[in-house]
Amino acid sequence: MNHCDVLIVGGGPAGSSLAWALRNSGLDIMLVDRSYFPRNKVCAGWITPKVLNALQIDINDYARHNIIQPVHGFRISLMGSEPVKIDYAGEPISYGIRRCEFDHYLLQRINAEIKQGFSIESIRPVGKEWLVNNDIRTALIIGAGGHFCPVARQINNGNKKEIEKIVAQEIEIECTDAELAACDIDRTIPELFFCEDLKGYGWIFPKGNVLNIGLGREDNRQLSHHVKKFSEYLLRHNKLPKNHALKFNGHAYQLYKQTPRHIIDDGMLLVGDAAGLAYSQSGEGICPAIESSLLAASVIEQAQGNYSREQLGSYPVLIERHFGKRQLYSKDNVITKQIKKYMANKLLKSKWFVRHIVLDKWFLHTNSKLLKI
Numbered sequence: 001m002n003h004c005d006v007l008i009v010g011g012g013p014a015g016s017s018l019a020w021a022l023r024n025s026g027l028d029i030m031l032v033d034r035s036y037f038p039r040n041k042v043c044a045g046w047i048t049p050k051v052l053n054a055l056q057i058d059i060n061d062y063a064r065h066n067i068i069q070p071v072h073g074f075r076i077s078l079m080g081s082e083p084v085k086i087d088y089a090g091e092p093i094s095y096g097i098r099r100c101e102f103d104h105y106l107l108q109r110i111n112a113e114i115k116q117g118f119s120i121e122s123i124r125p126v127g128k129e130w131l132v133n134n135d136i137r138t139a140l141i142i143g144a145g146g147h148f149c150p151v152a153r154q155i156n157n158g159n160k161k162e163i164e165k166i167v168a169q170e171i172e173i174e175c176t177d178a179e180l181a182a183c184d185i186d187r188t189i190p191e192l193f194f195c196e197d198l199k200g201y202g203w204i205f206p207k208g209n210v211l212n213i214g215l216g217r218e219d220n221r222q223l224s225h226h227v228k229k230f231s232e233y234l235l236r237h238n239k240l241p242k243n244h245a246l247k248f249n250g251h252a253y254q255l256y257k258q259t260p261r262h263i264i265d266d267g268m269l270l271v272g273d274a275a276g277l278a279y280s281q282s283g284e285g286i287c288p289a290i291e292s293s294l295l296a297a298s299v300i301e302q303a304q305g306n307y308s309r310e311q312l313g314s315y316p317v318l319i320e321r322h323f324g325k326r327q328l329y330s331k332d333n334v335i336t337k338q339i340k341k342y343m344a345n346k347l348l349k350s351k352w353f354v355r356h357i358v359l360d361k362w363f364l365h366t367n368s369k370l371l372k373i
């Protein structure tokens, strides 16, 4: 029988950040993941400098063996309309990474026992502890297993209210220099293409010699149809090399504002996608995964071995303070939808709006506080 103080389920950015944040806590930490690393994760791989700062990542060290594409601007349009290009002088405003590399890199920095190829099958209470897979005993289980995390399922016990989610598909294509040069893209500028009904957006994100393309929507009906239309659009506009098979991979996750998930229970706490924390306007989930883990680490350290629901109660409070109040089920009515569509058509042509609202406020969160531990 194995034993640890804290068992982290999931070695994505949420799980590895928590283990990293607790590296000097003196706690005996074990991290398990059903995959073997380096593993891929369906994701565009866009991060902001906040992510690197929060995790104290030395960019030169990272770049030694991994792709990290500095981004100095974005090109944004309503699909089919003329794009607005915004350039930012100075430091990069974002970076493009590959998740197979990024997640592996983060995992290598932690000070914990790691069990790979270990899938959580059962979680049973034994006295004041949990027994996982009849193999590991622990006082605290962290659910960092993404949207379908088994710990999140256990806490929420099949919560039927959970209907709103983002569905997205992406593909990463490795290209030659000649192929990229022949395409009508700027290798340092990602492009975003908002869907006409504003329920999502497509992207093309060049990272070194890799092109990541994909599309995410709040509405899971006909996602593959939207993705097909989008890739045909990109091919027609010479944004993609023509001779690559476009086999997309999909995944789902939840936006913070609409997630009704409970995120703590006795001896259990959720971080990252397991808690449903992605930013509502952009769908960005890596930074919230990391930030939630930094907040969770401070609560776990203060708990001093008492992981009752009451003791962990400060975690949802900190989450709400940092991410704002959730607005469950605030659906648009027909009129606001029409107004939004009309406004979007006009506003997405305005350089001021695209820079200050879409980019600075919704995507880059330039005014938000930097979380550090």
Ligand SMILES: Cc1cc2nc3c(=O)[nH]c(=O)nc-3n(C[C@H](O)[C@H](O)[C@H](O)COP(=O)(O)OP(=O)(O)OC[C@H]3O[C@@H](n4cnc5c(N)ncnc54)[C@H](O)[C@@H]3O)c2cc1C
Residues within 6 Å of the ligand: 009, 010, 011, 012, 013, 014, 015, 032, 033, 034, 035, 041, 042, 043, 044, 045, 046, 047, 118, 119, 120, 121, 144, 145, 146, 147, 148, 149, 150, 167, 168, 169, 170, 214, 216, 250, 251, 252, 253, 271, 272, 273, 274, 278, 283, 284, 285, 286, 287, 289
């Ligand atoms: C198409 C798409 C594009 C996206 N693009 C971006 C982007 O560009 N930028 C951004 O910030 N966010 C993006 N996101 C969101 C982002 O990918 C997630 O928010 C982020 O990965 C959350 O990290 P996490 O650590 O919580 O979960 P994950 O990264 O999903 O990690 C969970 C880990 O848990 C493991 N696991 C799951 N179940 C079990 C189990 N039963 N037992 C053991 N281990 C288990 C998995 O193997 C996995 O390694 C995108 C999402 C999608 C679908």
